[in-house]
Amino acid sequence: MADNGRKAETVTLTIDGQEVTVPRGTSLLHAAESMGTEVPHYCYHPGLSAPAQCRICLVEVEGAPKLQPSCVTMAADGQVVHTDSTAAKRMRQGVLEFYLVNHPLDCPICDMSGECKLQDYVFDEGREQGRGREPKRIFGRDDFGGDVLYYGDRCVMCTRCVRFMDEVARDSRLTVVERGSRAVIDTFFDRGLEGAAFAGNVVDICPVGALVSKDFLHKARAWDLDHTPSICPNCSHGCNIELHTRDNLVQRLKPRENQEVNGHWMCDYGRANYEWMNRPGRLEAPSVGRGSDRRAADWREALELLFGRLSAAEGDVALVGSAGCSNEALAALAALGDEMPGRVAQSVFRSPRAPDEVPLPGFPLLVRRRDLVPNADGAALLGFERAGSDDGEGGLEEVAEYGGVVIVLGDELADQGEDFGANNSLFVYLGTFDSAAAANADFVLPITTFAEEEGSFVNAQGRVQRFQQGLRPPDSARPAWLVLGALVAALRGEETPGSAPEAFARLAAAHPAFEGLTWEAVGDRGAALVAEAVHG
Amino acid sequence: MLSECFGDPQARTVAGWKAVGGYEGIARALEIGREATIDDVKASGLRGRGGAGFPTGLKWSFMPKTSARPHYLLCNADESEPGTFKDREIIRWTPHQLIEGCLVGSWAIGASHCYIYLRGEFFESTNVLARALEEAYAEGLVGKDILGSGVDIDITLHVGAGAYICGEETGLMNSLEGRRGEPRIKPPFPAAVGAFGMPSTINNVETLAAAAHIARHGGEWYRQWGTEKSPGTKLFCVSGHVNKPGNYEFPLGFPLMELIEDVCGGIPGGHALKAVIPGGSSVPIMDAEDCRACTLCYEGVEAAGSMLGCASVIVMDETSDIVKQVRRMAHFYAHESCGQCTPCREGTTWATRILQRIEDGRGTEDDLDTLVEISEQMTGTTICVLSDSLAMPIISSIEKFREDYLALIRRGERVGAA
Numbered sequence: 001m002a003d004n005g006r007k008a009e010t011v012t013l014t015i016d017g018q019e020v021t022v023p024r025g026t027s028l029l030h031a032a033e034s035m036g037t038e039v040p041h042y043c044y045h046p047g048l049s050a051p052a053q054c055r056i057c058l059v060e061v062e063g064a065p066k067l068q069p070s071c072v073t074m075a076a077d078g079q080v081v082h083t084d085s086t087a088a089k090r091m092r093q094g095v096l097e098f099y100l101v102n103h104p105l106d107c108p109i110c111d112m113s114g115e116c117k118l119q120d121y122v123f124d125e126g127r128e129q130g131r132g133r134e135p136k137r138i139f140g141r142d143d144f145g146g147d148v149l150y151y152g153d154r155c156v157m158c159t160r161c162v163r164f165m166d167e168v169a170r171d172s173r174l175t176v177v178e179r180g181s182r183a184v185i186d187t188f189f190d191r192g193l194e195g196a197a198f199a200g201n202v203v204d205i206c207p208v209g210a211l212v213s214k215d216f217l218h219k220a221r222a223w224d225l226d227h228t229p230s231i232c233p234n235c236s237h238g239c240n241i242e243l244h245t246r247d248n249l250v251q252r253l254k255p256r257e258n259q260e261v262n263g264h265w266m267c268d269y270g271r272a273n274y275e276w277m278n279r280p281g282r283l284e285a286p287s288v289g290r291g292s293d294r295r296a297a298d299w300r301e302a303l304e305l306l307f308g309r310l311s312a313a314e315g316d317v318a319l320v321g322s323a324g325c326s327n328e329a330l331a332a333l334a335a336l337g338d339e340m341p342g343r344v345a346q347s348v349f350r351s352p353r354a355p356d357e358v359p360l361p362g363f364p365l366l367v368r369r370r371d372l373v374p375n376a377d378g379a380a381l382l383g384f385e386r387a388g389s390d391d392g393e394g395g396l397e398e399v400a401e402y403g404g405v406v407i408v409l410g411d412e413l414a415d416q417g418e419d420f421g422a423n424n425s426l427f428v429y430l431g432t433f434d435s436a437a438a439a440n441a442d443f444v445l446p447i448t449t450f451a452e453e454e455g456s457f458v459n460a461q462g463r464v465q466r467f468q469q470g471l472r473p474p475d476s477a478r479p480a481w482l483v484l485g486a487l488v489a490a491l492r493g494e495e496t497p498g499s500a501p502e503a504f505a506r507l508a509a510a511h512p513a514f515e516g517l518t519w520e521a522v523g524d525r526g527a528a529l530v531a532e533a534v535h536g
Numbered sequence: 537m538l539s540e541c542f543g544d545p546q547a548r549t550v551a552g553w554k555a556v557g558g559y560e561g562i563a564r565a566l567e568i569g570r571e572a573t574i575d576d577v578k579a580s581g582l583r584g585r586g587g588a589g590f591p592t593g594l595k596w597s598f599m600p601k602t603s604a605r606p607h608y609l610l611c612n613a614d615e616s617e618p619g620t621f622k623d624r625e626i627i628r629w630t631p632h633q634l635i636e637g638c639l640v641g642s643w644a645i646g647a648s649h650c651y652i653y654l655r656g657e658f659f660e661s662t663n664v665l666a667r668a669l670e671e672a673y674a675e676g677l678v679g680k681d682i683l684g685s686g687v688d689i690d691i692t693l694h695v696g697a698g699a700y701i702c703g704e705e706t707g708l709m710n711s712l713e714g715r716r717g718e719p720r721i722k723p724p725f726p727a728a729v730g731a732f733g734m735p736s737t738i739n740n741v742e743t744l745a746a747a748a749h750i751a752r753h754g755g756e757w758y759r760q761w762g763t764e765k766s767p768g769t770k771l772f773c774v775s776g777h778v779n780k781p782g783n784y785e786f787p788l789g790f791p792l793m794e795l796i797e798d799v800c801g802g803i804p805g806g807h808a809l810k811a812v813i814p815g816g817s818s819v820p821i822m823d824a825e826d827c828r829a830c831t832l833c834y835e836g837v838e839a840a841g842s843m844l845g846c847a848s849v850i851v852m853d854e855t856s857d858i859v860k861q862v863r864r865m866a867h868f869y870a871h872e873s874c875g876q877c878t879p880c881r882e883g884t885t886w887a888t889r890i891l892q893r894i895e896d897g898r899g900t901e902d903d904l905d906t907l908v909e910i911s912e913q914m915t916g917t918t919i920c921v922l923s924d925s926l927a928m929p930i931i932s933s934i935e936k937f938r939e940d941y942l943a944l945i946r947r948g949e950r951v952g953a954a
Contacts, residue, residue: 051721052919053876053878053919054877054878055878056878066917067916067917069721072721091913091917094879094909094910094912094913095913097913098878098879098883098913099878099882101885102882133890133893134893156878157875157876157881176716178875179872179875180871180873180881180885181873181881181882181884182875183875
């Protein structure tokens with residue numbers, strides 16, 4: 001507004017008898033939200049335009065002749081608003097009944113059941129008994145392509161999906177066809193959502209069970225899922241996500257809102273790649289000894305033996321990290337290298353890189369990055385250099401033949417042969433899976449994946465972001481920061497870090513890029529690194 | 537006045553229209569200036585003939601006076617209200633009357649481009665208007681430097697694809713822009729953000745036609761007809777059970793019964809009057825009692841419990857099956873609902889199905905309560921008034937003709953069904 005300069009920045013109004021002050025330009029819906037009152041809504045979504053067509057967010061504004069849509073009515077000074085007046089409630093009950101007239105009420109077999117806004121609102125405020133006696137309109141099911149299935153009968157025609165594709169993906173592949181109660185969401189002829197890079201978001205924003213994921217179809221009930229705040233591990237943008245888990249398996253990934261990083265969205269590539277977190281056949285116990293001498297050991301024995309070997313190790317040191325590992329693990333690996341008798345000759349990591357970035361045009365902050373790993377930037381900041389090809393292979397020729405000490409962290413060495421490390425004076429392998437190349441390892445130590453531990457990554461924006469533990473690790477697997485941290489502490493004569501926050505505090509003290517950051521300050525929204533350190 | 541040349545093919549030409557004083561209105565408007573033209577229309581008391589009856593001069597005055605952005609005049613010729621057929625006649629007999637009205641309106645609101653949005657089914661009217669417009673362009677009446685005044689006003693014809701909702705003013709704008717014909721939320725109002733995002737005014741065909749005459753003769757002249765609150769003349773579209781249905785132009789305030797009995801030759805077969813829908817299907821139904829003292833002006837019909845709307849008088853005699861008529865209407869609104877707003881999308885269809893069930897003899901008395909409640913939920917809860925338009929006939933018919941419904945529900949008797 002051009003005349004903003006002369007107006008106050010805030011407005012004060014009364015909602016349900018309570019005075020509230022909000023910034024000018026705040027909708028009544030958000031003003032009510034700011035005081036903890038949810039005004040039911042379907043078509044409104046904070047990441048999209050507001051068509052005010054679902055009509056369930058209507059509230060009473062004193063002085064207005066009709067109920068007003070709270071999603072597009074701006075708060076004004078002195079306004080008296082009732083979200084809970086008889087008129088508003090009666091209207092909501094009426095709208096809910098309209099929604100149910102043709103709704104199949106197939107909650108028992110609907111994936112959305114338990115997190116469905118129609119279910120929630122009807123339970124809260126709907127009529128006890130429906131009055132619909134007429135046969136229901138039937139649309140059936142439509143495969144929209146990609147991971148998306150459409151159940152037209154459950155649709156509330158909020159058009160969030162159409163607007164997402166138009167406004168955010170800027171790839172208009174969905175539309176409303178027909179009109180009136182025959183209106184239905186559809187694709188254009190044969191061209192569906194197949195190949196669209198961000199279409200999975202339409203499933204997230206669908207307030208009911210109309211758009212569902214084929215991958216998740218009938219896989220789990222919403223109320224059986226645990227939600228863990230995490231960071232998408234599938235590219236270096238680090239979209240904030242939730243791991244939805246059941247039976248100690250990741251069932252799906254869902255975006256978690258963060259306007260600084262990914263808005264409300266995530267890409268389909270990131271969303272689809274979670275099965276590796278559930279991969280069976282994990283390394284479960286530490287083992288010591290090369291080749292046929294290998295035997296299982298408990299952690300105490302393995303670490304004591306390793307400590308002895310490290311203190312006496314001959315030759316220079318090569319560190320092979322992984323951009324899939326947390327900052328805490330990589331920093332502990334770097335610290336271990338520094339504590340070794342020999343010089344650190346190289347510290348590298350390998351990771352796959354996509355040929356192109358995939359931007360989200362309507363939310364330009366979000367880009368599927370070229371690095372298909374979560375912590376390439378963290379690894380670089382902590383002193384690791386990228387090696388190998390864009391497939392995440394090769395680049396270890398020297399290390400494989402190396403005469404000194406080699407410590408491999410989180411790199412499965414899948415492309416390496418059985419003679420890898422045969423000449424190493426000491427070869428330590430910290431990983432999640434056994435591999436042919438680990439045959440010559442003197443120590444094979446099982447570590448946890450990011451999903452099984454707490455930690456942090458640095459994303460491509462130079463932002464530190466924390467993730468939490470969503471899965472129980474197998475048997476004896478331990479977080480790498482703990483294993484490596486214990487060794488560093490023993491070499492330095494310090495206390496072992498007891499938690500990820502403590503490990504983070506140590507890395508923040510040791511690396512200038514992280515200076516001044518605390519675990520709490522990073523919180524669940526992330527925090528930017530010291531800019532010069534990132535870009536300098 | 538408006539219908540003077542109906543039936544005279546000569547009036548379809550520029551020469552014929554000029555012979556009866558045509559294009560003098562725009563000439564005078566250009567001479568006296570924009571503000572004076574608006575003042576004339578304000579003084580005339582002309583009210584929008586599309587149904588809402590909003591004062592035209594006031595509407596024109598909402599347009600920004602100084603603005604670098606283009607302004608648009610939109611002429612709503614998407615006449616599709618059931619029972620209404622007045623605009624069609626204006627266009628097919630007196631296309632220049634409309635063109636002149638569009639010029640006057642465009643000039644008054646500072647628009648150099650006017651779009652006439654025509655109902656898709658108006659084949660003949662569209663052809664007539666297109667020919668007339670071509671001639672008007674050739675004569676220098678439309679286009680660059682009209683009548684040598686230095687003013688440019690273009691007129692474009694746009695033919696709709698047959699949706700009732702595109703006659704709603706903002707639905708029309710969306711349709712004109714190539715979008716789905718879905719009404720927009722107001723605010724912003726068209727005078728601020730209208731067609732193509734620019735300040736726009738939208739007027740009905742009959743309104744603009746009347747404005748051409750007002751521009752020619754001045755505001756006071758128009759007030760010689762009609763009442764204080766409803767000045768001027770109006771085309772009444774009379775249909776249904778009358779001996780002589782058709783378009784009749786009378787001063788506003790004309791008595792309804794006189795129109796039916798005298799002008800239209802009464803009800804055929806000596807049947808008694810049962811009901812009248814006075815303003816197109818979107819208004820409350822009046823019973824014979826309501827009709828008796830009703831005068832056809834905005835305030836007169838309101839006093840009788842309904843609305844003048846676009847003055848489309850649908851007459852039903854005692855043989856009429858009200859339940860069937862209302863069901864038929866409900867079907868129309870359900871079919872034409874754009875489907876954006878939930879109460880309209882679901883409510884119109886639900887109401888139709890309940891009415892159908894009652895008509896089929898499977899209704900219950902509870903259904904009537906449900907119908908009334910659904911109708912209340914469809915009133916004032918949506919972006920446009922399409923669902924309100926169905927709610928009114930449903931509520932009023934159940935109020936006034938409850939016996940007809942009950943006869944069907946209780947005894948399976950169809951009142952009046954022949």
